[in-house]
């Protein structure tokens with residue numbers, strides 16, 4: 001016998017309808033590309049999203065069509081999140097940090113029909129406009145006064161499109177399994193692959209991610225997502241904020257320490273989110289100017305491992321609790337969050353930091369396991385690592401257009417991460433499978449080595465890679481960027497590892513560099529580093 005409850009599809013538009021009805025007065029603040037600060041409310045967001053939905057219809061965009069954006073975090077981008085998905089089309093958030101050839105490949109692959117872009121990206125759009133095959137309309141996300149001169153024919157103006165429409169629009173109802181948005185993986189090898197989210201997967205992810213033991217978002221929060229809306233939907237925050245009625249603060253293109261800190265303080269931000277490399281810049285600015293965070297209570301750090309020193313600085317010096325999270329584009333993205341269990345609260349500070357260095361416990365909805373090389377599940381002992389597999393209703397089933405064939409193994413998605421899980425269910429990533437250093441048949445975690453290295457006061461950034469070794473297969477090489485003005489010699493760096501990791505994990509050599517290449521989502525590009533240092537001769541050879 002079936003239950004006798006209403007059948008209402010889980011649709012993204014319902015988040016906006018709720019936010020307008022119950023949090024209509026709540027503010028959304030954006031630092032605009034045009035240079036000023038823009039403020040309006042959820043009520044305005046809803047009305048303008050409906051106008052934009054009418055504009056999309058007027059441009060001939062039909063349900064199921066893909067609409068692309070090349071945009072920073074801002075209110076117009078937020079309007080497109082709802083106007084496009086809400087009207088049954090698919091929002092494709094292009095990553096502007098990719099090479100133009102890759103942007104062309106992705107836009108063609110996705111069959112994008114309209115491209116909305118911020119003024120910043122005009123040069124990129126001009127470089128690709130004549131090459132993309134399916135885009136019919138190019139829209140600059142600005143007003144008439146800021147429209148640029150351009151060689152692109154028939155360039156449209158966002159505010160003109162909005163002004164020309166009525167704000168009456170009834171969000172359509174359709175199957176909750178319909179596609180809502182599309183995001184391509186970073187693709188360090190081969191072409192990027194598309195992950196096509198649905199309304200249902202997005203709503204379920206939103207419910208789970210907002211929970212107290214997950215990101216703990218509420219109407220009391222002012223949320224500033226530094227993580228870009230072009231990278232896995234800014235970790236779901238544009239949806240979560242509507243679900244709970246939180247104030248939203250968008251930083252636009254200005255992601256330097258000063259601009260971010262000014263917004264945190266000026267807008268009384270309580271919660272933020274970003275990759276470790278962004279926080280490095282922010283902390284350096286705050287520390288060197290003797291500033292504090294007067295309202296920020298928590299910050300979500302993920303995308304790559306958060307070094308324990310960064311956690312200590314945030315928590316002990318500034319009173320900002322670090323929520324270490326792990327996820328991937330293929331997971332919408334949230335998989336685990338490192339929130340304590342009751343028994344951790346009884347532990348001493350050293351024990352708690354050891355827990356926080358882990359990537360955390362799964363949120364309800366995600367199931368995970370680690371397996372050995374034969375695919376057999378490894379017990380949760382907190383020590384033995386293997387490949388991490390996941391499953392759940394917001395995890396990819398297959399890539400867009402079937403690229404790469406069936407990615408699943410017996411219904412589980414292999415993440416490509418190497419991890420262990422402890423008795424309490426806390427998962428710790430020890431490496432990306434391709435970054436792990438294989439020395440004499442054993443594995444060395446490059447993340448553990450980097451975490452020790454960045455704890456040295458003279459180190460700004462550190463990356464550890466495996467270098468071919470005739471006896472051990474591979475041995476670790478540490479690439480270090482010193483802090484400006486700091487002095488640090490190879491021997492001092494190596495001595496710093498004494499007693500902190502197993503002796504045989506100590507890098508065989510250290511090289512100093514001016515920078516470490518970062519990828520389109522702010523992660524250290526170890527493939528590039530391996531290419532750069534492939535001829536490096538270790539002193540132990």
Ligand code: AMP
Pocket residue numbers: 185186232301302303304305306324325326327328329330333359415416417429431432521
């Ligand atoms: P992306 O799909 O670009 O978001 O990348 C996902 C990958 O980033 C994961 O498979 C991990 O390798 C890595 N990652 C994400 N969060 C973390 C974290 N907290 N610690 C270590 N690696 C992470």
